[in-house]
Amino acid sequence: MPTYTINVNGNNRTVDAPSDMPLLWVLRDQLKLTGAKYGCGVGGCGCCSVLVDGDSTRSCLMEISEIGDSKVVTIEGLSANGDHPVQKAWLENDVPQCGYCQAGQIISATALLDANPKPSDDEIREAMAGNLCRCGAYGRIHKAIKSAAEATK
Amino acid sequence: MSISAPFDRRTFLKVVGAGSASLVLGCYSADAKTPPTEEAKGERLEPNAFVKIDPDGTVTVMISRSDMGQGIRTSFAMIVAEELDADWDLVKAENAEANPNKYGRQGTGGSGSTRGMFTTLQQAGAAARDMLVASAAQKWGVEPSSCRTEKGKVYHDGSNRSVGYGExxxxASQLPVPGGELKLKQKSEYKIIGQATNRVDNHDIVTGAKVFAQDVEIEGSGYAVVSRAPAFGARLTSYDDKAARAVAGVEDVVQVPTGVAVIAANTWAAIKGRDALVMNWDIGDAAGLDTAKLRSQLKAAVGEHKQMPAGAKVVSAEFEFPYLAHYTMEPCNAAADVKADSCEIWAPSQSPDSAQGMAARALGFSNDQVKVNLTLLGGGFGRKSNNDFVVDAVQVSKAAKRPVKMIYTREDDMQHDHYRHMTHQSIKGAVKDGAPVGWSHIAIKAGRGRGRGGSDFGNPAIPYAIPGAGLLKKDSDSPVPTGYWRSVDHSFINVVNEMFIDELAVAAGADPYEFRMGLIRNEKLKTVLRTCAEKAGWGRKVTVGHGLGIACFEGYGSYAAHVVEASVEDGEVKVHRITCVVDPGLAINPSGIQAQMEGSCCDAIAATLKAEITLENGGVVQGNPFDYDWARMDDNPEIDVTILEGGGSPGGMGETGYPSVPPAIANAVFAATGKRPRKFPIRMDEVE
Incomplete structure (x- = not known):
């Protein structure tokens, strides 16, 4: 079985994995970083989103062999104490309901704000459309993104 | 990560000593006056099953029902903290393991958690407070009645002394637990209840630290997926696992009652191994069953309506609703460790007590040989009331003789659900002199168990005074398993009621809001509907092409009303704004209630405009978000929530917000287009 060294949350991690193994399962089952969740396995729900070189990426579709020297950041690596501006905005707005999709939502919101610090309402809706929240916390997610944008202005 | 709390003998003794049967009545009975046993005394104060106070002042509230996103870990903790006068910053919530003798009923459904546990939790907090006050009074040599409590401290103002609960x-733990009904606070004294309070789990959720069942670490466990029947009722005739066993990482293949399980070193290998299995199934009776066939079967089962009064204007309509999957973001999964004489389970179950019993029966164990640890649920909506997935994990662990973490893939989850019923509903009504004089509603549900449901018309399930109104519900046989789904039958019965009352209003030449107000019997519902109409500006001029629809619901001890503004653009229904008003009697956590109301609107948009489960050759067609999608952020309208408190004890909130949204959407489509959608999900090209 091939060996891969990937950079996750600032650390180089070496794993043995078949080349087609999705990053999600490397993170969850091998590196025990369980913050990214399995939701659909086909890139349709966004629960497994992680940052790959700053882009919100569906880790259930990205194969380990495709990562190379890209930098992977998971929810666990977003901040040391949950104090990233997006996480703070999530706390202030009491966003989560069941919480299962929220790591993916926060990752996508982070990627959006890094690329576009002052997104319009439509830009937020467009950027977040790939992240499903079955509990329907969208109003608060939207509001939290606006307040994070405001806070980092 | 600790996955297994040591068995707490002290807790057990104390609780058993306090009389477990008293749970049915509340926490306390005469038995509870029994002084704590020697073993029960200690540093920690633990007067009952629901609250523990540690010397460092931490208050731990044991949560005996399942939190699937409805927020009861927060609201239960608030209720206890209120009567205890705790310092909210020192309050923690901890899930109770399955133990109905200790905690009473643990099944979570019917929007019944807060309703069912409110008094018990109040009493639990009040008992602990009494013991702390008695202990402080004893220490100071003063009367307990001269002391007061506030934010985790006992005060004696007369001598200007105070002491923290932790000290x-x-x-306090040496004192007898007070028995009988304790004096509780008046609403005007509440400091915690009624305050919009953030969820206790938020920090762990936003940092990814929250442990769901799939995240539990168990020494020596394997990852498992099961190859399941392609059609309902299909039987496995043979299988070949040679290719599956050759997949790198696959460690074992075992047969279980629901199919064949592949156990591997990681989930990916288990999925690849499963895909490599060659499975031979006998489809049996379900072969040839599809949605069109079932639709005709349901329609043919309608039968005779009640007679409409002579001389009245008669209106009739037929409605169709599809099966719906629950589509929880966290698919069904459970971890199980079956040993020769014990079993430990970690599961996102809505009924851990029943999971315990089902697992015990599957293993030939007694209930006390099975420990069920309840995790947080990544969504429930009724799906996880059925513990078939827990038994699956137990069977895989038993067959493989090792601990396993079993997960349904998204396809498994969508194709092996216990679905919201598919229905055909026929309704007939009559109006005379501007008032309804007839109402006959027949609902045919596709469900297993032929012939369930009466042959007589019963309670019409409407809040309106209509003479002779009746509802007849009947099952028409289908092999598709059905179960609870947010608001259960109200998710289609109330939808038809509220669409049809609109039709009667039009037939009577009346405004749909005024027509309802003239017929509603309950004053609280009237107030909710009136407030909603006012907030939404009912009757106002809307943008050309838009329409307003109104609907209401009474149930679960609460009242709700909705006004929807919608339009049809390029053949698609667009919901622009939803105004919700809800009266839960007493609002424990307004932030949680608002979230439930917003989430219900999203559910309703998805179920009304997008989602449908269909059948082909006896199995479910859909399997992932590309063919069964739910509401996305760009579907989400502006939602305005108003909470009224009509008084009394708290009503249910998890389901109350749903049943009046789909009909308000459909009624808004009528107002916008003059067309009445009667088939769900609404597709405008199918509307006549």
């Missing part, structure tokens, strides 16, 4: 736990 009192060891002496």
């Amino acid at each position: 009192l736990t060891s002496t």
Whole structure:
């Protein structure tokens, strides 16, 4: 079985994995970083989103062999104490309901704000459309993104 | 990560000593006056099953029902903290393991958690407070009645003394637990209840630290997926696992009652191994069953309506609703460790007590040989009331003789659900002199168990005074398993009621809002509907092409009303704004209630405009978000929530917000287009 060294949350991690193994399962089952969740396995729900070189990426579709020297950041690596501006905005707005999709939502919101610090309402809706929240916390997610944008202005 | 709390003998003794049967009545009975046993005394104060106070002042509230996103870990903790006068910053919530003798009923459904546990939790907090006050009074040599409590401290103002709860736990734990009904606070004295309060789990959720069942670490466990029947009722005739066993990482293949399980070193290998299995199934009776066939079967089962009064204007309509999957973001999964004489389970179950019993029966164990640890649920909506997935994990662990973490893939989850019923509903009504004089509603549900449901018309399930109104519900046989789904039958019965009352209003030449107000019997519902109409500006001029629809619902001890503004653009229904008003009697956590109301609107948009489960050759067609999608952020309208408190004890909130949204959407489509959608999900090209 091939060996891969990937950079996750600032650390180089070496794993043995078949080349087609999705990053999600490397993170969850091998590196025990369980913050990214399995939701659909086909890139349709966004629960497994992680940052790959700053882009919100569906880790259930990205194969380990495709990562190379890209930098992977998971929810666990977003901040040391949950104090990233997006996480703070999530706390202030009491966003989560069941919480299962929220790591993916926060990752996508982070990627959006890094690329576009002052997104319009439509830009937020467009950027977040790939992240499903079955509990329907969208109003608060939207509001939290606006307040994070405001806070980092 | 600790996955297994040591068995707490002290807790057990104390609780058993306090009389477990008293749970049915509340926490306390005469038995509870029994002084704590020697073993029960200690540093920690633990007067009952629901609250523990540690010497460092931490208050731990044991949560005996399942939190699937509805927020009861927060609201239960608030209720206890209120009567205890706790310092909210020192309050923690901890899930209770399955133990109905200790905690009473643990099944979570019917929007019944807060309703069912409110008094018990109040009493639990009040008992602990009494013991802390008694302990402080004893220490100071003063009367307990001269002391007061506030934010985690006992005060004696007469002598200007105060002491934190943590310093009192060891002496308080020596005192008898007060029995009988304790004096509780008046609403005007509440400091925690009624305050919009953030969820207790938020920090762990936003940092990814929250442990769901799939995240539990168990020494030596394997990852498992099961190859399941392609059609309902299909039987496995043979299988070949040679290719599956050759997949790198696959460790074992075992047969279980629901199919064949592949156990591997990681989930990916288990999925690849499963895909490599060659499975031969006998489809049996379900072969040839599809949605069109079932639709005709349901329609043919309608039968005779009640007679409409002579001389009245008669209106009739037929409605169709599809099966719906629950589509929880966290698919069904459970971890199980079956040993020769014990079994430990970690599961996102809506009924851990029933999971315990089902697992015990599957293994030939007694209930006390099975420990069920309840995790947080990544969504429930009724799906996880059925513990078939827990038994699956137990069977895989038993067959493989090792601990396993079993997960349904998204396809498994969508194709092996217990679905919201598919229905055909026929309704007939009559109006005379501007008032309804007839109402006959027949609902045919596709469900297993032929012939269930009466042959007589019963309670019409409407809040309106209509003479002779009746509802007849009947099952028409289908092999598709059905179960609870947010608001259960109200998710289609109330939808038809509220669409049809609109039709009667039009037939009577009346405004749909005024027509309802003239017929509603309950004053609280009238107030909710009136407030909603006012907030939404009912009757106002809307943008050309838009329409307003109104609907209401009474149930679960609460009242709700919705006004929807919608339009049809390029053949698609667009919901622009939803105004919700809800009266839960007493609002424990307004932030949680608002979230439930917003989430219900999203559910309703998805179920009304997008989602449908269909059948082909006896199995479910859909399997992932590309063919069964739910509401996305760009579907989400502006939602305005108003909470009224009509008084009394708290009503249910998890389901109350749903049943009046789909009909308000459909009624808004009528107002916008003059067309009445009667088939769900609404597709405008199918509307006549």
